[in-house]
Amino acid sequence: MEYKEVTTSIDGAWNFSKWEWKFESIAxxxxxxxxxKEHKLLGNKCPDCGTVYFLPKPFCRCLGMxxxxxxxxxxxxxxxxxxxxxxxxxxxxxEEGAQGEPLxxxxxxxxxxDTKVVCVVEDVEPEKVGVGMRVKLKWPDKLEGAITDLxxxxxx
Amino acid sequence: xxKHHDVAVVGVGLSKHVSKRRDVNMPELVWEAxxxxxxxxxxxxxxxxxxxxxxxxxxxxxxxxEEWGAGHWGAYGKPVLRITTGGxxxxxxxxxxxxxxxxxxxxxxxxIAFEKQSDGNQTxxxxxxxxxxxxxxxxxxxxxxxxxxxxxxxxxxxVYQASSYMKSSGCTTHHLDMVSALCRNNAALNPYSHLxxxxxxxxxxxxxxxxxxxxxxxxxCPSTDGACAMLFTTPEKAKKLTDKPAYVxxxxxxxxxxxxVGIAGSGTxxxxxxxxxxxxxxxxRAYELAGIKDPxxxxxxxxxxxxxxxxMLMFYERLLLCDEGExxxxxxxxxxxxxxxxxxxxxxxxxxxxxxxxxxxxxxxECAVQIMGKGGERQVNKEVHKAVAHGWGGAVNLNVVxxxxxxxxx
Numbered sequence: 001m002e003y004k005e006v007t008t009s010i011d012g013a014w015n016f017s018k019w020e021w022k023f024e025s026i027a028x029x030x031x032x033x034x035x036x037k038e039h040k041l042l043g044n045k046c047p048d049c050g051t052v053y054f055l056p057k058p059f060c061r062c063l064g065m066x067x068x069x070x071x072x073x074x075x076x077x078x079x080x081x082x083x084x085x086x087x088x089x090x091x092x093x094x095e096e097g098a099q100g101e102p103l104x105x106x107x108x109x110x111x112x113x114d115t116k117v118v119c120v121v122e123d124v125e126p127e128k129v130g131v132g133m134r135v136k137l138k139w140p141d142k143l144e145g146a147i148t149d150l151x152x153x154x155x156x
Numbered sequence: 157x158x159k160h161h162d163v164a165v166v167g168v169g170l171s172k173h174v175s176k177r178r179d180v181n182m183p184e185l186v187w188e189a190x191x192x193x194x195x196x197x198x199x200x201x202x203x204x205x206x207x208x209x210x211x212x213x214x215x216x217x218x219x220x221x222e223e224w225g226a227g228h229w230g231a232y233g234k235p236v237l238r239i240t241t242g243g244x245x246x247x248x249x250x251x252x253x254x255x256x257x258x259x260x261x262x263x264x265x266x267x268i269a270f271e272k273q274s275d276g277n278q279t280x281x282x283x284x285x286x287x288x289x290x291x292x293x294x295x296x297x298x299x300x301x302x303x304x305x306x307x308x309x310x311x312x313x314x315v316y317q318a319s320s321y322m323k324s325s326g327c328t329t330h331h332l333d334m335v336s337a338l339c340r341n342n343a344a345l346n347p348y349s350h351l352x353x354x355x356x357x358x359x360x361x362x363x364x365x366x367x368x369x370x371x372x373x374x375x376x377c378p379s380t381d382g383a384c385a386m387l388f389t390t391p392e393k394a395k396k397l398t399d400k401p402a403y404v405x406x407x408x409x410x411x412x413x414x415x416x417v418g419i420a421g422s423g424t425x426x427x428x429x430x431x432x433x434x435x436x437x438x439x440x441r442a443y444e445l446a447g448i449k450d451p452x453x454x455x456x457x458x459x460x461x462x463x464x465x466x467x468m469l470m471f472y473e474r475l476l477l478c479d480e481g482e483x484x485x486x487x488x489x490x491x492x493x494x495x496x497x498x499x500x501x502x503x504x505x506x507x508x509x510x511x512x513x514x515x516x517x518x519x520x521x522e523c524a525v526q527i528m529g530k531g532g533e534r535q536v537n538k539e540v541h542k543a544v545a546h547g548w549g550g551a552v553n554l555n556v557v558x559x560x561x562x563x564x565x566x
Contacts, residue, residue: 082370
């Protein structure tokens with residue numbers, strides 16, 4: 001039998017971003033992204049238990065179906081965080097494998113929402129970050145109407 | 157409550173657990189546990205009516221493992237039920253074995269769970285699990301670099317849970333170090349554990365490399381090759397086989413949303429990753445089915461599923477064994493030690509041994525072993541009448557709970 005150095009591969013692109021989703025989250029988030037172009041953060045509210053989801057979701061954990069869009073503020077509170085930089089795909093050494101400057105990733109609960117989103121916290125030393133710290137969204141100069149508009153926060 | 161039959165555990169078998177079993181292949185590794193289980197129960201393959209089995213094929217890259225059932229488990233001509241639920245696989249497989257007997261459909265059932273992680277690449281396996289989430293995030297325009305920096309693999313999930321839990325409970329990094337020291341010292345007494353570190357101190361754990369705040373290398377489970385098998389049967393048959401069987405009083409599972417931090421999109425959650433509401437629901441349901449009214453005082457032993465140090469304390473609370481935020485001080489009191497009031501993870505826990513597909517079953521197996529008094533050096537310093545075993549996994553959204561005892565519900 002012929003020995004091959006590499007396994008057989010099939011030509012073609014596997015582009016996730018081109019996948020079409022029927023899942024309703026994407027449609028709901030699309031509405032939020034549109035609103036973000038006007039500096040508004042839109043979540044949705046469950047009619048049964050009142051939980052406000054930001055980002056919006058099609059189903060509530062009480063099994064209600066959030067149907068009303070409500071505005072949440074661009075200030076919020078850190079609920080959890082970590083500091084990256086020590087972790088690399090190839091290994092766990094502190095120096096090698098670290099990807100650039102350490103980033104502070106945090107779960108941020110924006111005021112008016114009951115749920116959290118992930119943001120990078122900037123303009124602060126890792127030692128000074130903590131759960132409970134107040135932050136404000138850094139709106140980019142040029143809004144794209146995408147999740148990246150929502151990805152950076154700064155201490156309030 | 158319910159019309160289900162009581163179920164007895166008459167045999168437990170474990171393979172040797174190390175990071176790379178180069179001396180055996182996957183079916184041979186499983187046979188070590190299966191043969192030990194037959195021997196422990198005094199049964200032969202012809203005595204078994206049905207099999208439940210499971211692992212996480214993504215981690216080995218070897219699919220259809222049940223095809224070795226007939227040859228390596230003694231399952232010729234027998235029904236085989238395969239169950240795969242991620243980190244909870246072993247727990248779900250044991251639940252499957254329990255249901256087969258409790259339903260009255262079969263008398264004697266063997267449950268087998270295993271993982272030979274060195275055959276594959278578990279980071280790649282985890283990535284296939286994460287793909288469903290990641291694909292939706294790409295669609296939303298998230299930079300792949302953002303997802304990579306956010307924290308890959310299992311540690312990336314655990315760090316957010318740990319930060320949040322530490323704030324809400326007052327758990328300090330010293331408590332994390334203490335959990336690792338407690339578990340690894342227990343593991344040193346368990347011949348089937350992987351990481352044995354006798355005499356390990358919290359101070360030594362604190363000196364290990366920081367992986368990603370707040371989790372250090374010493375706070376994380378190893379990746380293990382290993383297998384576990386259990387034999388379930390009716391109380392009537394159990395009495396003929398052994399003087400001291402263990403009984404499974406109840407099992408319960410509960411699904412929640414995947415508990416990362418809250419990028420919605422493909423169903424990932426918006427809830428706090430340390431909340432683990434589904435664990436509380438599963439525990440409450442299991443206790444009700446088992447007739448446990450006062451879990452804080454009725455249990456003699458707990459085996460929570462804790463691959464990361466903070467999870468031993470967090471799940472101790474979520475299993476309703478104390479108030480929320482109380483576990484760190486209970487750890488301080490020494491109550492969780494092998495000779496304490498309510499020993500936790502006498503086996504050494506998942507933080508010492510993690511053959512992923514088998515891990516949640518090994519929690520149940522350890523409870524059974526301790527009730528049967530077969531714990532050897534790690535046998536706790538008290539009579540074990542009731543014990544609770546737990547598993548956590550799925551797409552980090554599933555909690556499974558089992559209650560075991562030395563007497564049936566009656």
